[in-house]
Amino acid sequence: xxxxxxxxxxxxxxxxxxxxxxxxxxxxxxxxxxxxxxxxxxxxxxxxxxxxxxxxxxxxxxxxxxxxxxxxxxxxxxxxxxxxxxxxxxxxxxxxxxxxxxxxxxxxxxxxxxxxxxxxxxxxxxxxxxxxxxxxxxxxxxxxxxxxxxxxxxxxxxxxxxxxxxxxxxxxxxxxxxxxxxxxxxxxxxxxxxxxxxxxxxxxxxxxxxxxxxxxxxxxxxxxxxxxxxxxxxxxxxxxxxxxxxxxxxxxxxxxxxxxxxxxxxxxxxxxxxxxxxxxxxxxxxxxxxxxxxxxxxxxxxxxxxxxxxxxxxxxxxxxxxxxxxxxxxxxxxxxxxxxxxxxxxxxxxxxxxxxxxxxxxxxxxxxxxxxxxxxxxxxxxxxxxxxxxxxxxxxxxxxxxxxxxxxxxxxxxxxxxx
Amino acid sequence: xxxxxxxxxxxxxxxxxxxxxxxxxxxxxxxxxxxxxxxxxxxxxxxxxxxxxxxxxxxxxxxxxxxxxxxxxxxxxxxxxxxxxxxxxxxxxxxxxxxxxxxxxxxxxxxxxxxxxxxxxxxxxxxxxxxxxxxxxxxxxxxxxxxxxxxxxxxxxxxxxxxxxxxxx
Numbered sequence: 001x002x003x004x005x006x007x008x009x010x011x012x013x014x015x016x017x018x019x020x021x022x023x024x025x026x027x028x029x030x031x032x033x034x035x036x037x038x039x040x041x042x043x044x045x046x047x048x049x050x051x052x053x054x055x056x057x058x059x060x061x062x063x064x065x066x067x068x069x070x071x072x073x074x075x076x077x078x079x080x081x082x083x084x085x086x087x088x089x090x091x092x093x094x095x096x097x098x099x100x101x102x103x104x105x106x107x108x109x110x111x112x113x114x115x116x117x118x119x120x121x122x123x124x125x126x127x128x129x130x131x132x133x134x135x136x137x138x139x140x141x142x143x144x145x146x147x148x149x150x151x152x153x154x155x156x157x158x159x160x161x162x163x164x165x166x167x168x169x170x171x172x173x174x175x176x177x178x179x180x181x182x183x184x185x186x187x188x189x190x191x192x193x194x195x196x197x198x199x200x201x202x203x204x205x206x207x208x209x210x211x212x213x214x215x216x217x218x219x220x221x222x223x224x225x226x227x228x229x230x231x232x233x234x235x236x237x238x239x240x241x242x243x244x245x246x247x248x249x250x251x252x253x254x255x256x257x258x259x260x261x262x263x264x265x266x267x268x269x270x271x272x273x274x275x276x277x278x279x280x281x282x283x284x285x286x287x288x289x290x291x292x293x294x295x296x297x298x299x300x301x302x303x304x305x306x307x308x309x310x311x312x313x314x315x316x317x318x319x320x321x322x323x324x325x326x327x328x329x330x331x332x333x334x335x336x337x338x339x340x341x342x343x344x345x346x347x348x349x350x351x352x353x354x355x356x357x358x359x360x361x362x363x364x365x366x367x368x369x370x371x372x373x374x375x376x377x378x379x380x381x382x383x384x385x386x387x388x389x390x391x392x393x394x395x396x397x398x399x400x401x402x403x404x405x406x407x408x409x410x411x412x413x414x415x416x417x418x419x
Numbered sequence: 420x421x422x423x424x425x426x427x428x429x430x431x432x433x434x435x436x437x438x439x440x441x442x443x444x445x446x447x448x449x450x451x452x453x454x455x456x457x458x459x460x461x462x463x464x465x466x467x468x469x470x471x472x473x474x475x476x477x478x479x480x481x482x483x484x485x486x487x488x489x490x491x492x493x494x495x496x497x498x499x500x501x502x503x504x505x506x507x508x509x510x511x512x513x514x515x516x517x518x519x520x521x522x523x524x525x526x527x528x529x530x531x532x533x534x535x536x537x538x539x540x541x542x543x544x545x546x547x548x549x550x551x552x553x554x555x556x557x558x559x560x561x562x563x564x565x566x567x568x569x570x571x572x573x574x575x576x577x578x579x580x581x582x583x584x585x586x587x588x
Contacts, residue, residue: 023563036444040487043447044574051585066445073445123485123509139487139513145577149584153563153573187432188479192508221482223508276432363441363484384436384483391459 002251004159005226006194009134009248013117020158020255028058030111030135031146032120034102035063039077040140041121042084045147053088054150060092060111060120061085062102065359070366100331100357103127103215103299108333110240114229114247119146124299124381126217129226130210132233132247134194136224157223160193161256164201166265171415173309174209175301175379175399178216179270181262183280191221193258196250198228201264207236208305215300216381219277269414271377272397275385283402283414293376294319294407295388296400297328297355298362301379304334306400311343313404313415319351320410326368328355352407364389377406420541422499422520424471426548428533431477433460435484435510439492452488453495470497473537475528477503481510490514490521500539502546502557504528515564516573522546524557 003011003019010018013026033041038061045053053059061081066074085093092111099105103124106112112128118135119125121143128135138152146152162181182189195217197210205213210227217225227233229247237243269283296302296310307329319325327347329335335357338344347354361368362380370376370393378388383395396412405413437460439452446452457464474480474493480503481489490513493501500520514521520541531537535550546555560568567576 023561037485037487039447040491047574048578048581051581054584071445077445077447121485121487123483125485137485137509139485139509139516141487141516141573142512145573149577149580151584153567155563187482188505188507191479191505218509221479221507363436365441382434382436382483384434386440386459387436 001255002253004194004254004256005196005248005250006134006157006159006224009115009117010154010156012115018156020156022156024154024156025151026117026154027151028119028146029116030058030060030118031143032060032062032102032106032118032122032125033140033143034065034122035067035074035078035081036065037121037140037143038081041144041147042080044141044144048148051148053090053147056089057091059090059147060106061090062094062099062105064099064101065363066365067099067358068096068356096356098332100334101299101302101359104302104330104334107131107211108331110242113242113245114233115245119143119152123218124215126222126225127211127215127299129214129217129224130207132227132229134224134226137218157192157194158257160190160195161259162195162197163199163259163261164197164205164264165199165261166201166263167204168264168267171401172264172267172269173399173401174205174212176267176270177209177262177264178213179272179277179280179397180267182216182220182278183270185220185260187220187276187278189220190217193222195222195225197225202228202230203232204264206305207232208303211303212300219381269399269402271402271412272383274383274394274396277381277383277397283412286412289396289412290375290410291377291396291406291412292323292374293368293370294323294325294403295361295368295376295378295380296403297330298359298380299330300381301400302328302330302334304337306379307334307338307343310400310404311346313401313418314350314352314407315346317350317408317418319407323407323410325352325407326355326361327352328360329357331357361388363387377403377412379403420520422473422539422541424473424499424537425469426475426531426533426535426537427468427472428531429474429476429480432479432482433476434482435486435489438481438489439486444486444488449491449495452492453497456492456496465496468496471499473539474498474501475531476501478505480506482507485509487513487517490517490519494519502539515567518572522557524555526555528555
């Protein structure tokens with residue numbers, strides 16, 4: 001029996017011939033924490049005694065959730081992480097001005113590579129599957145202990161094959177693909193599974209589309225969302241100056257417990273209504289749904305191509321009166337490129353607020369919290385009860401194109417309606 | 420291990436935001452976190468419950484964020500165990516790592532009502548509803564996890580291995 005990408009990556013990192021279901025210890029290429037999960041990790045690490053981290057270059061601390069710090073407690077937490085990074089000589093610690101959203105920054109920094117095994121104390125660590133890595137979210141204790149040992153325990157997951165076919169129409173994006181997938185299989189549809197994305201349709205999905213899709217693998221319970229390596233992955237890594245790595249391909253006779261096919265040509269603009277990411281509906285079938293706020297950004301859709309789409313739709317147009325539109329570039333690099341391309345100017349002229357890179361309102365942190373009964377259309381990844389503020393507020397998940405179009409009309413709108 | 424307490428009933432897909440909302444995540448102490456357990460779902464929950472109470476849930480309990488604050492808040496509030504038809508992967512892992520006893524059962528738990536007196540025999544894999552005199556079986560931990568739980572979680576596991584793994588640092 002052949003092996004899946006997940007089985008091959010775990011075999012390589014445990015130096016054993018492993019198969020789905022095995023419990024193993026595996027060596028890690030990157031251990032990631034943020035300003036919410038990091039303090040708990042460091043507290044646990046420090047209880048181990050006066051020791052050094054396993055590799056100062058393989059630990060990444062990105063304080064993105066409440067950055068720039070929103071209150072005294074979040075400032076104290078970051079201060080603690082800053083001191084830890086300094087004492088342990090950790091290379092990858094970033095301050096405001098250099099810091100962005102972890103899952104946007106890590107690929108940019110060239111830290112995620114094909115064939116890598118990455119854990120992060122953040123559920124959206126699965127984002128790097130777009131680059132053919134096995135990356136997965138864990139808890140703080142996991143990350144803290146891994147900082148000491150450089151390894152952790154895993155149950156090797158069974159795999160779920162997602163075959164992509166066809167070509168999508170203009171404005172349909174990775175967000176529509178992944179919302180469609182989650183809507184089809186449900187929020188528990190891939191619980192404990194590694195999703196593997198393959199098929200001839202992959203050539204129509206840009207690297208940013210893939211980041212968006214892998215990012216939301218967790219929203220259907222996926223342990224990882226791994227893409228086959230191809231020319232698009234190659235070109236992206238080459239643009240970062242990365243050439244040395246071994247990419248991983250599944251064997252032709254690998255075992256998949258489940259499989260599904262998605263035809264890109266059949267996709268329409270998809271949104272997730274409150275309060276679950278699998279509560280999906282096509283925009284064309286939606287009753288007129290008014291919103292109070294539009295958020296464009298996050299680890300799901302805060303990349304340059306996302307801002308380009310939003311800016312194209314908002315060019316020479318105005319945000320609907322009474323609406324708040326918040327744009328959050330995912331990293332300083334994204335912000336700077338958006339500035340140089342004139343996107344930021346377009347946002348401001350349209351009447352949108354542009355924030356420094358931060359997770360901000362996505363998790364109800366800061367920079368756009370919702371009041372009672374308010375509705376937000378957002379390019380973020382979760383629409384749970386109270387996710388963005390008041391327990392009686394509502395979040396609707398959408399692509400940057402739908403979010404930008406909705407900013408012009410004030411209700412959930414397809415881009416074709418305004419272009 | 421025998422765990423006893425009143426049933427606190429929850430449904431399917433109870434996410435980590437409902438367990439502990441993001442606005443409380445600057446806190447790291449489990450007792451402090453426990454004061455805001457289920458705040459947005461059942462605002463008065465921590466006042467209504469008693470130490471030792473057992474959460475009974477449906478599918479996909481703990482879906483969403485990787486926040487370990489979620490099992491810590493449950494533990495910190497004094498809940499003794501969670502039994503559900505399934506757990507989200509990261510929550511399951513976190514609960515094992517922080518020492519919150521959680522159990523997966525394929526049996527239908529719908530006949531258990533809020534406040535029923537429950538008793539869990541963890542080693543035998545039996546949940547007893549003392550109020551209704553009805554028993555349910557649940558799956559024992561796989562061997563690897565049982566070892567992890569028996570030595571007190573991931574911290575002790577790591578502490579035991581530390582000399583070996585740190586000699587190359």
